[in-house]
Amino acid sequence: MAEPFNGPKNHDVDAAIRKVADTLHRLNLQIHQAVEAGASIELMRAHRVHNGRGQWGDQMVPIVRVPDTPAKE
Structure with a gap:
């Protein structure tokens, strides 16, 4: 099994x-x-956190797009 780090x-x-x-x-x-x-989902970095010792991590926010649906008559 491959390790991410x-x-x-x-x-x-x-x-x-x-x-x-x-x-x-x-x-x-x-x-x-x-x-x-x-739906269409895109993840965008909202913030980067640092611990003051050289490590960091990205915090993500979803961008969601849902197509317009025609109104029912």
Whole structure:
């Protein structure tokens, strides 16, 4: 199994990385379902967080587009 990051890490970092990977997998499934239902989904970086020790992470916000549906007569 390929690891998203194969550098040195401790147990807490490893657990945090796995939580992010699991959450991202669930998000990807939800995006797929939304697209199949007729929406367009784009993820855009909303903010970048820093811990003051050189590490950073991007926080995302979804941009959702749903086509106009004609009014029923």
